[in-house]
Amino acid sequence: MARNLLRAGHQVVVHSRTRAKVEALVAEGATAGGSAAGVAAAVDAVITMLPDTPDVEAVVAGPGGVLQGARAGLLAIDMSTIDPGAARSLARRAQERRVDFLDAPVSGGEQGAIAGTLSIMVGGDAAAVARATPVFAALGRQTTHMGGPGQGQMTKLVNQVVGATTLAAVAEGVALAEAAGLDREAVIRALEGGAAASWQLSKLGPKMQRDDFAPGFMVRLQQKDLRLALAAAARLGVPLPATTVVHELLDRVERDGGGALGTQAIVGALRNRGR
């Protein structure tokens, strides 16, 4: 994503706990910010992309964080997937510092991040969304303003419910097709032509078939997202029985040591009955 911003002609100041990542981007034209506060002090818009809610809370609102370094009028865009309530709270705290905060999580996988074809789901003030347009244009193919603070995250949780359960749909189909001795490529091709077609089928079905479990999107991050989604659904009184089963299947993958594998490793939980 930083590379796509550089390619689009933006000046990019970067920070990460992992030095090697910073150095690689500096070699490609970025500047090292030294800290989250240091980045925030140097730019018009700061982007956070972090694993989980506590990480974003610390990096945005904690000591040495974005809000500490921010000038009035900074645009703070969190593209992580976090709890919608936490995003609303961060937006309020940012507003107290006269910083515009957007929750802008993404979908499209590692491939979409690299290709700059992400779908970006944004919550926050419309004027701030307009200011962020050049940034989003460099990162994604499509930006959808979903409403006020937190509604980008809420949309992402809906996306994760649909995406993860579609993933399980594909995995159950792949496991059944294997047991029935159906030709791998032919079965994917036949399904792609009809009502079972999906992004998950086309992108992850073939990887399941050849045991290619390298992550795209890691099981443990998918699980974190599903925990957020199931918690949000419980608060709203919406039962998610299929998603709950998918969460349990991925839990089995994690307990078998597969937390750092790609989500397509879910097929392993279906191949061997009684494990």
Add this chain to the structure above:
Amino acid sequence: MARNLLRAGHQVVVHSRTRAKVEALVAEGATAGGSAAGVAAAVDAVITMLPDTPDVEAVVAGPGGVLQGARAGLLAIDMSTIDPGAARSLARRAQERRVDFLDAPVSGGEQGAIAGTLSIMVGGDAAAVARATPVFAALGRQTTHMGGPGQGQMTKLVNQVVGATTLAAVAEGVALAEAAGLDREAVIRALEGGAAASWQLSKLGPKMQRDDFAPGFMVRLQQKDLRLALAAAARLGVPLPATTVVHELLDRVERDGGGALGTQAIVGALRNRGR
């Protein structure tokens, strides 16, 4: 499907228990066959498209059925979705009468049947598949030869597992989005741009949102297909936990009187907790 055969220039002889359907097609240029045996006696290739396994067994192999009227060399194509074992058995019985039998179920919904864009999954002898090519070309956009007798049906069951569970994925997402107050069109658009994209999302998500439960594909037929799929999976030792949950959700729709609704009515089982 009969209309698409007429449009492609085939001479079409039709039979149905429902007289009005026959009369409508006769008005458009078809001939009435009077019975399944009567159709089979008049044509080079006969197509059956019926609700369930016993219907196909009766119409193909029963009294007054296709095999009774068949000349040697007839091509009998069953495009229904039935038990793969029953399809293999019908292929054997047809062979005894020197009739070539293909199992050739389809996916793509009512829309795909009308538009002639179905995906056709075929099991049977390669020479018979080649003979059927002009017929398939009039009905579908894509024909995939999946193997010997029964393997078209097995592929269709895989298709139904993936399609029905993807449907449930969309329904859980729609129910969550509604409870969270997200804009209908925006949420579908945002999800279509990323890893949650699917045929079910684009075609049935908007229908769920506006309570349009007119069938495309009826709940009770989806349930019949899932029963076949779960039985095949059990025989093969493949657990299908997510599909099992989907089958239970659709069972609730049926028990609430929704068996003749479209499959998108599944969203009703998720909206009202504790029903």
